[in-house]
Amino acid sequence: FLQSNPGLNSRFKMYYEFPDYLPQELSEIADYVATEMNVRFSPKAKLLLDEIILDAYRKKDKSFGNARYVYDLVEKGKINLGIRTMDRSNPDKLNEAQLSTITEVDIQKLKQVLSPALPNIPIDDELLNQGKKELYELIGMNDIKQDIEEVIQIVRFKRQHGENMLFKFFFHTLLIGNPGTGKTTVARILAKIFKALGILERGHLIETDRQGLVAGFVGQTAIKTSEKIDEAMGGILFIDEAYALGGSNYNDYGNEAIQTLLKRMEDESGKFYVFAAGYPENMDNFIKSNPGLSSRFDKTLKFFDYSPEELMLIAVKMLKDQFFKLSPKAFNHLDEYIHYIWQFRDKYFGNARTVRLIIQEIIKKHNIRMVHEVESNEKRKNVQTISFDDVKFLELKTESLLFTRRSIGFGNHS
Structure with a gap:
């Protein structure tokens, strides 16, 4: 409210802060309320x-x-006291102390009401098999x-023995x-698998990054981050390039987002999952940026660079998914090219992302x-076949390669 107008801060001279009461x-x-209620x-x-x-x-x-x-709480405890005494066969013979004392039984019933039964979500085998x-x-x-x-097997074992895994x-x-x-692909698949297993109430995936968690004013980042967590509750909050939150400046708003995340991850553990994704070196610095981060994450999934052979399998699958196939000569040339660019890879090498760009360019050609x-019968026959003419623009020359954080260039080819 005060940030909404530059003149507001100067108009309010006195501030009274009302913090939350401590447990004691x-x-x-x-005790005071009970006395006022005569119990x-x-x-x-x-x-x-x-x-x-x-x-x-x-x-x-x-x-x-x-x-x-x-x-x-006290009011409901008093109601439980009244119900308990009236259920007795001789309530008129109870003394004043018995009629006005809230017992452990009354509070235990209150605790049961405050802890409602969890939904028992069965395993969705069809969705699980799809995932x-x-x-x-x-x-x-x-x-x-x-x-x-292993997770799937553990959940199945527990469910067979009647345990609710939510x-x-x-x-x-x-x-x-x-x-x-x-x-990102694996995160989306895991959301589907976890939903099928019934270990998450909703099993949806909310994808975000620093921009989706951090605001531009003091105090606003905690609100924005909490809202995003609320959106992911019962599912997975996937934070891409999570290392961008761990700035070197402690006053950076990203640190406010981290603090909010840490508290919610601890207080509501099991009710939602945080998936934080990023590059190895950056994520190592991210974890070191806050002492609480390493202990909050229960698991680390490492994604290694693809080998040239795996990249070629990915290329063939991408073409197959679009109903294309490679001629033998085109296959050999593409395979040779992928091996070639793999030799020159650095930390910005795009792996499957680079292959996707190459395949898009091949299909365009x-x-x-x-x-x-x-127009001919031969043309119609080979309309889904990638020929050498479609891949020959991929030259085995270092000057034709340009790797950046976001893209790969193919040189100037007509």
Whole structure:
């Protein structure tokens, strides 16, 4: 509100801050409210009530009711006391102390109401098989596939023994790898698998980055980050290029986003997962930027650079997905070119992303050739075949290569 207009700050001369009550203060408020309601707590009931108050304080958010919350607890405890005494066969023979003492039983019932039963979400085998199919169709990543298969087996075992797995898994995960190694793709597939397993309530994926979490004013970043977490609750918050939050300047707004993330990851562990993705060197610096980060992430998935053979398999699959195939001569030339550029890779090498750009360019060349060729039966027969003419622009010359963070150039070819 004060940031919304430059003149507001100077108009308000006095500031009174009302911080949240501490747990011990809330306990004293409970005693005061009980006295006002003409009831008292048994020693065991008071200990249990203090546990409930402390648990609520640890999990509090901006909607926490403070004294109003405690008043509501005492009022419901008094109602439970009244119901319990009226259910007895001889309530008229109870003395004043018995009629006005909230016992452990009354608070225990209150605790049961505050902890509603969780939905029992069965395994969706159809969705699970779809997710596994997508995962196993990916080239390479054998270690990651094995890790996920182990999770699936554990959940199946637990479910067979009648255990509800909702909120029982903790899977805040670092996804570390160079560009184009499949981090985002795997995150999307894992969201589908976790939803199918019933270990997340909703199982959706919210994708964001620094821009989606950080605001331009003091105090606004925490709000913006919390809103994004709320959006991901019951699913996965995927933060791409997460290292951008860990600036070298501690006063950077990114640090405010990290602090907000850390608190919510701890307070609501199991209710949502954070997937933080980025490049190896950058993510190492990101984890070191805040002492709490390394302990909050339960798992690290490492995405290694593809080999030339794997990149060629990816290229063939990309073409096949668009109903194209390579002629033998085109296959050999593309294979040779991929091996060639792989020799000159650096940390900005795009892996599958680079291959996708190459395939897009090949298909473009092919389509142009098809347009200019004379209509014939031979043309119609080979319309989905990539020929050597479509790939010959990929020259094995170092001067034709240009690697940047975002793209690969193919030189000036007509």
